[in-house]
Amino acid sequence: MAKVATSKVESENAIEVRQMHKWYGEFHVLKNINLTVKRGERIVICGPSGSGKSTMIRCMNRLEEHQQGHILVDGIELTNDLKNIDAIRREVGMVFQHFNLFPHLTVLENCTLAPIWVRKTPKREAEEIAMKYLERVKIPEQALKYPGQLSGGQQQRVAIARSLCMNPRIMLFDEPTSALDPEMISEVLDTMIDLASTGMTMLCVTHEMGFARKVADRVIFMDGGEIIEENKPEEFFTNPQNERTKLFLSQILGH
Amino acid sequence: MSVASDTDSTPQRGGIMRLWYDSEARQVIIQIFTIAVLFALVFYLVRNAVINLDAIGKSLGFDFLFQPANYDINQSFLEYDSRSSNLKAAIVGLLNTFLVAGLGIFIATIVGFVMGVLRLSKNFLMNRLVYCYVEAMRNVPVLLWILLVHGFIVVNMPGPRQALGLGESFFFSNRGINMPSPLPEPLFWATAITFILGVIGAIVFKRYAKKIQDETGKILPVLYVSFGLIVVLPVIVYFITGAPLNWETPAMQGFNFQGGYVVKPELIALTLALALYTSAFIAETVRSGILAVNYGQTEAAGALGLRNNRTLQLVVIPQAMRVIVPPLTSQYLNLTKNSSLAIAIGYMDITATLGGITLNQTGREMECMILVMAIYLCISLAVSSFMNWYNNRIKLIER
């Protein structure tokens, strides 16, 4: 873990993970992960629960620490160096399963918090940007409400807008629709599809296979802490190679 | 809503039974009955009291408040001697209650917050140490702590002649703490004014910094500048004007110290015991308040690129305070009410003056107890109505 790349050279790969391992105590959660994400690529990660998908993408903005191997985001290596972590977090947006909006701040304040305190944007400007993205996710009229007053789908769209306000180059989605009522899933997925059309680099942990078919450039299947299979969506769904992938697909597409 | 009504399902019944099975009528009947019983009880008690008082020839009245109290109070903010009225004794007592409550709350808050945060520390040793402190403090009655500290000071501390000195100005003995009192020279006003200006300056600067941040996004170092304005600047002025503040240090004369301030053992024991006892509860409150903020909030703030201290300042503390403040206030109220235990060691608070010596000397149990309870009630109600207002103001808005 000696190499610390701080160069701001425009690298071709958005994310590069090489031989990454992670343990929780004695438990080996991520085993030898190798993954390269090109700029503008959209990747869907699926797999049974406990397979390490969430842990993997949480390693990419250092919400979790990895113990072996390398993760380079935007050409910057993730190490203990706080400067690197700050730099990466400025470039990487994240959307959580349970939204994690700040309940004591209005929707608008949620969106302007990071631009004001991290990017040091003037308030007026931050609010303009926030309104732009709130319009983009189609809820500008809710700007002055509190998160607790919104429906789950609306909250998740605010969370997406909040991340976009930092103008990230990469977006991570950690099961963004699995805490939502069925009728609200589509409004969030529409927002994500819209986002994909702008050429954003996206890593998305989700079980929405329709979304994967429509948007993904690549689908990754994980099980037991390993990447078992990765392929183009068409190939992945019609002709899975590995037995475990077949089993998983038959279970989630079975009905 | 929780009262089941079964008017529809019951067949027609006659007379009073019909009223009883009408849900609204039943509610009215129950309430009238309750009030009637209550009035009867109050009437009965008051009638007994009137008869009893008549029998011993006492009448209710508050004249005694204006008669001389005939006892001394060894610590008073006001001019007081044994010829002062009972009312004045009560006021002196009330001020003493406020003094011990104020000091106790101040110390308890600081100690409690520090302990609460340390209790969450990842450091194993510190964590365990604070755990022991909290459990030891809160599982022993506060009255016992008061007596223990008081007993320690009065019995185990040396007499004034062998007092433990901290330098040449602070002395700890079984008579309490003797410390220097300030004697400001005329020029000292310059330092005082600088300090006041410093505080005003810090407030103005904070507003200015907010405005600058809103307009340009630049974040100014408010903390350092405030520190400079409030602390460093007055210190500089103080020394430029030639350190115009003298101290009257306590000195041994005969069997005791003369000069300076004396803090009596009763006040020390009461303040310390109340503060440390309450600090254990505050520590638990603070700990659970911080734990109540969902970890996802910290993660989300981290994912947005906020540094740890900013996450605390902008996300965790504002949410934790909502959880902490209501129980914190009730701890403050508990401390204030517990300060009435002063009577056990002879500190003259409102309970010990009006509810203690005045009561015993005048024999006016009824009047004295009513007054004492009314005073405590007023304090409690004032604080809790303020709390309700505050809670409503900061309540999280949900649908």
Add this chain to the structure above:
Amino acid sequence: MSDAKSYEPGQHPSLPPPKNLVGWQRWVWDNLFGTVSNTVLTLLSVYLLYLIIPGMLDYFVLDAVISANSRAECAELGKGACWAFIGDRFQVFIYGFYPAELRWRPNLAFVLLFVALAPVLYDNIPFRKYGLMFSLAFPIIAGVLMVGGVFGLEPVDTRLFGGVLLTIVIGVTGITFSLPLGILLALGRYSNLPAIKIVCTVFIEFIRGVPLITLLFVASTMLSYFLPPGTSFDLLLRVLIMVTLFASAYMAEVIRGGLQSLPKGQFEAADAMGLKYWQTMRLIVLPQALKISIPGIVNTFIGLYKDTTLVIVIGMLDVLGVAKSAVSDPVWNGLSVEIYVFVAGFFFICCFGMSRYSMYLEKKLHTGHKR
């Protein structure tokens, strides 16, 4: 770089973590020295322990004197704490001035207390139903045993009660009666009948607004004015009533918290099933609300138990009262710290035990909840 050995997809075995991630070294690193601030805290705690432990150990244990006949003798024997007074005064600490030849009665009551507690605390005891009936009858049985005057038991003046005996009498009575009263008050305050709601609210807020000590003064000085002329009743009984009322107001607030945290749907569902008010409360609402408020209820119990010490202010001699009078005993003059530390130990064991039990109960009920 780690080993470059490659596995078929899906065949990667779980490897042991690198050496620096596990083991006691890692634990020490994580918990004691990981960061600068962590190291500072460790050093600070070690220093504090160094300050506290050896001095305390010397004074209270190693240099302490266990048997002597007076304080002066203690001072000759060693320079540490003087525990000898405890042996000297032990009987008074436990029984106060309860007549020595009748002490089997409180002893028996104390044993029966545990018999009565067992079916309440543990639910898998045989014949629990009969046990609970005994528990209900226990307060009367214990009262008769201790005070006497019926069934040929010699009467004992309650003014002779003292020490641990008095503390337990007040504590147990308060705890037993404040819970049902507190439940009623909480239901009253939560009721939608305005008159009842107002009465209960005023009562609760009044009691919570004044210090217990003033209520005890009321009990000792002015309560007799409100009784019919010529009657008066036992001071201990008056104190028991006040303590119970005091604790019940706090209990009511704790239980009200539990009531409020129940979702409205629970009440609606009960109404929809056609349950009457008391049925709803007994079958649906209270079991849930009480379960939620267990920690608060036990905390109120602990508070009440500690508050029993306040009776010394009106001249009763509970454990602390006995201690306080021992402090001023000329033979044992100047032992305040030892005496109070001893009593503190007694309260710590009782209260800490109660809070541990509540944590056990919470855990047990919590796992039950998951199922």
